[in-house]
Amino acid sequence: xxxxxxxxxxxxxxxxxxxxxxxxxxxxxxxxxxxxxxTLGERLAYEYEKQSGLGSTPELxxxxxxxxxxxxxxxxxxxxxxxxxxxxxxxxxxxxxFALPGGYIIVGGGLLALTQTEDEMANALAHExxxxxxxxxxxxxxxxxxxKDMESLQVTDFFPGCGKExxxxxxxxxxxxxxxxxxxSF
Numbered sequence: 001x002x003x004x005x006x007x008x009x010x011x012x013x014x015x016x017x018x019x020x021x022x023x024x025x026x027x028x029x030x031x032x033x034x035x036x037x038x039t040l041g042e043r044l045a046y047e048y049e050k051q052s053g054l055g056s057t058p059e060l061x062x063x064x065x066x067x068x069x070x071x072x073x074x075x076x077x078x079x080x081x082x083x084x085x086x087x088x089x090x091x092x093x094x095x096x097x098f099a100l101p102g103g104y105i106i107v108g109g110g111l112l113a114l115t116q117t118e119d120e121m122a123n124a125l126a127h128e129x130x131x132x133x134x135x136x137x138x139x140x141x142x143x144x145x146x147x148k149d150m151e152s153l154q155v156t157d158f159f160p161g162c163g164k165e166x167x168x169x170x171x172x173x174x175x176x177x178x179x180x181x182x183x184x185s186f
Contacts, residue, residue: 036100040153069085084103085103098131103129107124123174129177
């Protein structure tokens, strides 16, 4: 006579169902979207540094340390606890910043020259952080990977703007984020 299984409290069925659901939600290659984006962002930031000829001098290290200090104070107030990486490009003609996957933010020397206070720098960095936090960069990665494989993605693929609505959302949320960080340490 075949044995009948009974569902009892504490039996393994709920754990099995949970495992099946989690496996169904996992990416097919076993890597999470976050780790894929971190790997991609790291590669793109490295390629940007190499292509831009960014070198290292004691003065550039101090400036980069300052940018990282401000950016990390802003990011420390986030609930996501994503570790952000700020890459400083001393080119004075580069008067902006942009976000790459995995929390990499490229910051231009021209932007640093335009900011007159640490609060202004915090606002600019918070805006870029919000592109990551609001999923704009992840959406761009997903969109691009429908057309190309990850290895062929370039930094320039992340240059097109996000559109007025998304930029305004980053402005608003970035202001709030910078204000929150400002109340702690600026």
